[in-house]
Amino acid sequence: MKSFWKITVLSLIVVFSACKETALKYSAQPVPFNQVKITDQFWSSRLQAHAHATLETCIAQTQDSTERINNFIKAAGLMQGGHEGIYFDDSDVYKAMEGIAYSLINNPNPENEALLDRWIGYIAKAQQGDGYLNTFYTLNHQEDSWTDMEKHEMYCGGHMIEAAVAHHKATGKNSFLDVAVKFADHLATEFGPGKKHWVAGHEEIELALVKLYHETGDKKYLDLSYWLLEERGHGHGKGEIWNKEHWGPAYCQDDVPVAEISDIKGHAVRAMYLFSGMADVAAEKDLPEYTAALERVWEDVVERNMYITGGIGSSGDNEGFSNDYDLPNKEAYCETCASIGMVMWNNRMNLFSKDAKYIDVMERSMYNGVLAGISLEGDRFFYVNPLESEGHHHRQQWFGCACCPSNVSRFLPSVGGYIYAVSGAKGVFVNLYVGSTATMDVKHTKLELMQNTNYPWNGKIELEIQPEMETKFPVNLRIPGWCKSFSLSVNGQKQNAAKQENGYVALERSWKKGDKVELNLDMPVEVVAADPRVTANVGKRAIQRGPLVYCVEENDQANKNWNDLQLTDASTFQTAYASGILDGMVEIQGRTGEENFTLIPYFAWDNREAGRMKVWLDYNE
Numbered sequence: 001m002k003s004f005w006k007i008t009v010l011s012l013i014v015v016f017s018a019c020k021e022t023a024l025k026y027s028a029q030p031v032p033f034n035q036v037k038i039t040d041q042f043w044s045s046r047l048q049a050h051a052h053a054t055l056e057t058c059i060a061q062t063q064d065s066t067e068r069i070n071n072f073i074k075a076a077g078l079m080q081g082g083h084e085g086i087y088f089d090d091s092d093v094y095k096a097m098e099g100i101a102y103s104l105i106n107n108p109n110p111e112n113e114a115l116l117d118r119w120i121g122y123i124a125k126a127q128q129g130d131g132y133l134n135t136f137y138t139l140n141h142q143e144d145s146w147t148d149m150e151k152h153e154m155y156c157g158g159h160m161i162e163a164a165v166a167h168h169k170a171t172g173k174n175s176f177l178d179v180a181v182k183f184a185d186h187l188a189t190e191f192g193p194g195k196k197h198w199v200a201g202h203e204e205i206e207l208a209l210v211k212l213y214h215e216t217g218d219k220k221y222l223d224l225s226y227w228l229l230e231e232r233g234h235g236h237g238k239g240e241i242w243n244k245e246h247w248g249p250a251y252c253q254d255d256v257p258v259a260e261i262s263d264i265k266g267h268a269v270r271a272m273y274l275f276s277g278m279a280d281v282a283a284e285k286d287l288p289e290y291t292a293a294l295e296r297v298w299e300d301v302v303e304r305n306m307y308i309t310g311g312i313g314s315s316g317d318n319e320g321f322s323n324d325y326d327l328p329n330k331e332a333y334c335e336t337c338a339s340i341g342m343v344m345w346n347n348r349m350n351l352f353s354k355d356a357k358y359i360d361v362m363e364r365s366m367y368n369g370v371l372a373g374i375s376l377e378g379d380r381f382f383y384v385n386p387l388e389s390e391g392h393h394h395r396q397q398w399f400g401c402a403c404c405p406s407n408v409s410r411f412l413p414s415v416g417g418y419i420y421a422v423s424g425a426k427g428v429f430v431n432l433y434v435g436s437t438a439t440m441d442v443k444h445t446k447l448e449l450m451q452n453t454n455y456p457w458n459g460k461i462e463l464e465i466q467p468e469m470e471t472k473f474p475v476n477l478r479i480p481g482w483c484k485s486f487s488l489s490v491n492g493q494k495q496n497a498a499k500q501e502n503g504y505v506a507l508e509r510s511w512k513k514g515d516k517v518e519l520n521l522d523m524p525v526e527v528v529a530a531d532p533r534v535t536a537n538v539g540k541r542a543i544q545r546g547p548l549v550y551c552v553e554e555n556d557q558a559n560k561n562w563n564d565l566q567l568t569d570a571s572t573f574q575t576a577y578a579s580g581i582l583d584g585m586v587e588i589q590g591r592t593g594e595e596n597f598t599l600i601p602y603f604a605w606d607n608r609e610a611g612r613m614k615v616w617l618d619y620n621e
């Protein structure tokens with residue numbers, strides 16, 4: 001793969017129900033987050049902030065400060081009045097519910113569980129007799145439903161299905177899943193071969209239907225998902241998107257049949273959800289033409305259209321992609337939801353291929369693009385994530401269009417599910433370095449894996465392997481693309497294991513209780529240059545250490561002229577763990593000539609006094 005950057009290489013399933021669940025058919029199976037307990041400082045504090053502040057914010061905003069829950073109460077006939085807000089506001093309620101449900105698994109909270117029961121009651125009552133569910137149409141003109149493919153009916157329905165599956169997994173209750181099944185059955189009655197054509201204007205339903213298939217075992221949902229994917233690119237699209245000349249079908253990836261996709265176009269979140277759905281269906285139905293399309297478009301996204309933060313979608317105009325290498329910094333759109341989409345899609349690409357290059361990208365988006373989207377306290381959010389600011393861009397409590405806060409809220413409690421995967425003869429894959437305890441089955445043996453690390457602040461990782469009985473299998477350790485040298489030992493014995501082409505080191509041996517692996521990833525400060533075709537970054541460099549992209553914030557440059565700050569070949573860098581700063585982090589102290597400057601991780605910017613920020617710094621050879 002060609003490297004976009006010159007210097008660094010850029011590159012749920014819980015068993016809990018009486019339903020006939022089916023396993024994922026990817027060549028590697030993720031270890032679900034409910035089998036992974038996160039124990040490290042970095043992610044534990046994010047999860048604490050989520051369980052307290054983020055959920056509280058989402059609940060207050062959907063129920064008390066806006067009309068989102070009231071829309072359901074009105075559609076249920078329990079309150080008078082019309083629909084208020086945006087036509088896809090239902091989706092924020094569902095995403096908030098998904099986040100609450102995930103959080104119940106690791107942080108049981110009877111109050112939140114009761115709140116879900118109450119909301120599910122409204123939702124079930126708001127559902128029409130035929131399974132239709134969407135408060136915008138029910139409270140406006142029900143007869144206009146399923147006429148404008150942009151109007152997000154399937155998008156909202158998809159988020160409802162995801163929330164219902166999460167609720168079922170977390171509580172074992174069927175109340176919400178029944179609503180989801182009734183809705184999906186309604187879809188299957190209305191749409192499909194020989195029925196109404198439909199191109200979902202905002203993708204999401206595709207991956208949700210695959211989740212529902214796995215939760216219920218009913219293949220009809222998988223087939224409907226495939227049919228919906230195949231509807232695209234054949235001129236069936238009708239509605240606002242297709243009427244707007246400057247959008248057109250490419251805006252929602254309806255310009256070519258999905259198997260023919262090669263160039264990334266249009267709305268970024270829609271594209272990511274589409275590709276995730278395609279990957280899920282391709283894994284189930286063995287569709288090499290889908291896999292090939294996904295690999296082609298992945299290269300286009302990652303090599304020509306992705307920011308160093310793993311953010312995508314540079315243009316606010318279409319909330320999406322513009323031209324190759326058009327990656328402005330101040331004007332970068334980089335919606336938080338699009339970075340979450342990158343995590344979802346890249347995770348799936350890795351499960352297909354067991355190639356660590358996808359985890360490199362996933363990690364980049366996760367630690368930079370996604371985490372920047374939420375304040376350290378967990379109660380303020382970025383929708384747009386620029387790489388440079390004049391000091392006027394700040395996180396907010398909520399947004400009129402609130403897709404990002406509720407999306408981060410459902411994403412964070414699922415992070416444990418991205419750390420490990422298992423693949424038959426290929427054994428265990430350690431994809432992310434996150435201090436955790438995980439249980440999984442490998443070669444018919446129960447395995448407990450303990451990971452101890454202070455990543456991303458340093459690259460020392462200790463693993464303790466606890467198989468129920470001595471068993472031979474490979475443990476594949478990902479060597480991140482950013483890491484140029486590492487050392488490895490097993491039970492204190494140095495190993496000369498080499499990184500394989502797929503980005504892992506495979507340690508194959510007969511593992512017994514208490515075996516210990518130690519991996520040390522060298523994590524120096526790196527000065528990164530962009531591809532020269534990115535005109536925004538000509539004459540600039542960025543600083544990265546391990547998976548984290550750094551930035552300078554005006555707050556740290558007191559008494560200095562912001563515009564004088566520059567890097568040269570002679571710039572030096574020192575790192576120090578600063579426990580009192582922000583949430584505790586490794587700061588970088590830079591020095592160019594007599595000038596000192598401080599860099600902090602990009603994800604942590606705008607958590608202090610408002611000020612200017614930049615990732616790409618002037619560079620003088």
Ligand code: FUB
Nearest residue numbers: 088202269319337401403
């Ligand atoms: O349209 C639903 C969501 O709102 C999209 O994913 C975001 O880009 C925002 O427009």
Ligand code: ZN
Nearest residue numbers: 335337403404
């Ligand atoms: Zn969003």
